[in-house]
Amino acid sequence: MNNKFMQKFIEIAGHIGSQRHLVAIRDGFVAIMPLVIVGSLATLVNSFPPFGKFNFVEWMNGLFGDGNWQQVGGSIWNGTFAVLGLLIAFSIAYNLAKSYNVDGLSAGLISGAAYIMLVPITGDGGLSMAWLGTQGLFVAIVIALVLTELFRILVNSKMTIKMPEGVPDGVARSFTALIPATFILILVGLFQALMSVFADISIFEFIFNVIQKPLQGLGNTLPAAMVVAFLNHILWFFGLHGTNIIGSVIEPIYLPLIENNLELFQNGMSAFDVPNVVTKPFLDSFVFMGGSGTTIALLIAIFIVVRNERKHPYREVAKLSAPAGLFNINEPVIFGLPIVLNPIMLIPFILVPVTLTVISYVALATGIVPRTVAILPWTTPPILSGYLVTGGSWRGIALQVVNLTVAVLLYIPFVMAGVRALKQRMEG
Incomplete structure (x- = not known):
């Protein structure tokens, strides 16, 4: 155990384990895990296979009508797995900001807003659900890390509105985040405009095809x-x-x-x-x-x-x-x-x-x-x-x-x- 290589290995692994951004990613996923589990169990109940001669789905259909009872599980899915990328964008940004002792709620909201700004729009003017879920996870991670770092720099600079003493903390925090949020969202909007003009695909499709899909295939x-x-x-x-x-x-x-x-x-x-x-x-x-x-x-x-x-x-x-x-x-x-x-x-x-x-x-x-x-x-x-x-x-x-x-x-x-x-x- 006194071998220098082993000591170096332990030291490097310890640094990795405590690295701020990796910890924020880990804690971000841990925070949403209850929602993931609930969404998963709802799907399992909706599609539960027969057990011997007992068919749970047919039994429930007999009680509540074909498919009516499954709307509950479908709604749970829509609020969990279907928007997982959006949840992660907020959760990771919140945890990273808290590690810097800056306003985690504001960082999370800015990250979530930026994520929605970048989601492709469908033909009828809605948000593409395909990219709100797990297909947008890597974009969510990048947005959360990059924008939270920018938010931290701006908050610690003089580009903030300082409220006088006596103003409620919630109000003071919102005004502190106002100028940084404005600057960040304008940058995101400009980026989205440039992507739409000079590229045929969205940032979601680009990262999914170049990074996320190959890694999933390897994993x-x-x-x-x-x-x-x-x-x-x-x-x-x-x-x-x-x-x-x-x-x-x-x-x-x-x-x-x-x-x-x-x-x-x-x-x-x-x-x-x-x-x-x-x-x-x-x-x-x-x-x-x-x-x-x-x-x-x-x-x-x-x-x-x-x-x-x-x-x-x-x-x-x-x-x-x-x-x-x-x-x-x-x-x-x-x-x-x-x-x-x-x-x-x-x-x-x-x-x-x-x-x-x-x-x-x-x-x-x-x-x-x-x-x-x-x-x-x-x-x-x-x-x-x-x-x-x-x-x-x-x-x-x-x-x-x-x-x-x-x-x-x-x-x-x-x-x-x-x-x-x-x-x-x-x-x-």
């Missing part, structure tokens, strides 16, 4: 999924929150992929036929069971290996960690066993999730298991999550059981080695 591959799994766990091994550090990078790539699956599933396509294999629910439900490292399998392996030693330290840690582990909260075992900087656990902690990524990808890509069509709260326990993310299929549960079995078998030899090493230290 929906097995090698990319394996790299994500590897980086996440190597960072955790060094005590860095791998999920948070790489979250700001993978969210803009994987969220549109699951949104595409969701939309097609909502329109009647089978979960077997939706196009995207690798999504965030793919990783959460089939790889990160019990949390990063599939540590619920590690807990099971510990209970198997030290089943006859009631007061063994490993068993005590496992007993304390198990309740949280069922809901994918695994900090107790990561820092309590520990896994962090534990050379015995390094290999299985990385090997298990990478192996499960390969198994899960093959299972979904070949059609053995339906692909993911729902986003769930990350605390959803395994088995239930496997059933729901695959659109209500028992095959999702079966894949989780297979993955857990493989993970337990891979962990057992290393748990045995850890137990022996601990015994030697205690006897020495």
